[in-house]
Every structure is written in structure tokens, then in C-alpha cells.
Amino acid sequence: MGRRTWCTLTVWALTAWTGAVIGSAGPMDQQTTNDGIYTRAQADGAKAQFDAVCAQCHAFKVALKKQANDLPLGDEPFFKKWEGRALDELVTLIVMTMPNDGSAVVNDEEALNLLAYVLQQNGFQAGASPLTKEGAAAVIARPKT
Numbered sequence: 001m002g003r004r005t006w007c008t009l010t011v012w013a014l015t016a017w018t019g020a021v022i023g024s025a026g027p028m029d030q031q032t033t034n035d036g037i038y039t040r041a042q043a044d045g046a047k048a049q050f051d052a053v054c055a056q057c058h059a060f061k062v063a064l065k066k067q068a069n070d071l072p073l074g075d076e077p078f079f080k081k082w083e084g085r086a087l088d089e090l091v092t093l094i095v096m097t098m099p100n101d102g103s104a105v106v107n108d109e110e111a112l113n114l115l116a117y118v119l120q121q122n123g124f125q126a127g128a129s130p131l132t133k134e135g136a137a138a139v140i141a142r143p144k145t
């Protein structure tokens with residue numbers, strides 16, 4: 001191994017190490033959907049919109065699907081697919097693509113409120129402050145039973 005290779009390796013190792021240290025919010029500090037990241041009032045407030053705009057295609061349990069190709073927002077395989085991913089991804093997905101008829105009627109704030117309702121319906125505990133754009137950095141976990 002030449003000197004240049006060693007040099008490159010050292011820089012690479014240092015970069016990786018520094019990145020690990022600086023980037024270490026750590027699993028302990030990473031909020032998840034189990035940390036009370038929405039309020040009950042927020043979820044309750046979104047129920048009417050969910051029922052009007054989303055419920056026709058989205059149940060929360062596979063057993064409660066109304067049509068064969070409904071995609072439940074809970075249960076399996078929903079959590080298998082989304083566990084470990086940021087709630088933010090769902091905010092974006094909802095704002096950009098739901099309802100999926102191109103009407104694009106949901107803004108960021110409504111998407112956050114709708115997600116609060118989705119969390120509530122999945123049995124996640126509510127907390128003291130509503131779900132915000134910042135709070136949506138939280139990672140999706142399976143609800144604690």
C-alpha cells in the first residue's frame with residue numbers, strides 16, 4: 001500500500017468517525033411516534049376531514065378494508081413498510097399525492113393534523129404539544145401495546 005493510500009484511508013476513517021460523533025443525536029434522543037408527539041385536540045379536530053377526504057380509501061386495520069385495493073394506514077404491512085422512516089415522509093406524500101385524484105386539497109398543516117389523527121387511531125399516546133413540521137422529524141415506530 002502506497003503512502004497516498006494510507007493518507008486517503010486515514011482521512012476517510014477520520015471523516016467517518018467525526019461524522020459518527022457529531023451526527024450522534026443517538027437512538028436515545030431520536031423521538032418516535034411513541035413519544036406523545038401530537039395532542040388529542042389536534043387529532044380530534046382532523047377526524048371530520050379524514051372522514052370526508054381519506055376514509056373512503058384508508059381504514060386503519062386490514063380487516064376493515066372496504067375495497068380490495070384499499071391501503072390501511074396502520075396494521076401490517078403498513079408498519080413493516082414505514083417503521084424507522086421519518087413521519088415527514090408521510091407529510092410530503094400526503095400533501096403531494098393525496099387524495100390520489102389529483103385534487104391536491106391538503107396543505108402542510110392539514111397533513112400534520114391528519115397524521116395526528118392517524119397516530120391516534122393506531123393507539124399512539126397523545127402528548128402536550130401538537131405535531132408540527134419540526135416534530136415530524138420523529139421516526140415511525142410500531143405502537144407500544
Ligand code: HEC
Nearest residue numbers: 053054056057058071073078090094097098099100106114
Ligand atoms: C381515492 C382513494 C384515496 C383517497 C381518497 C386517499 N388516498 Fe391515500 N392512498 C391511496 C392509494 C391508492 C395509495 C397508494 C399510493 C398511490 O397509489 O398513490 C395511497 C397512499 C397513501 C399513504 C401511504 C400509505 C403507504 O402504506 O405507503 C398515505 C399516508 C395516505 N395515502 C394518506 C391519505 C390521506 C391522509 C388522505 C386524505 C387526505 C388520502 N390518503 C386519501 C388512495 C387514496
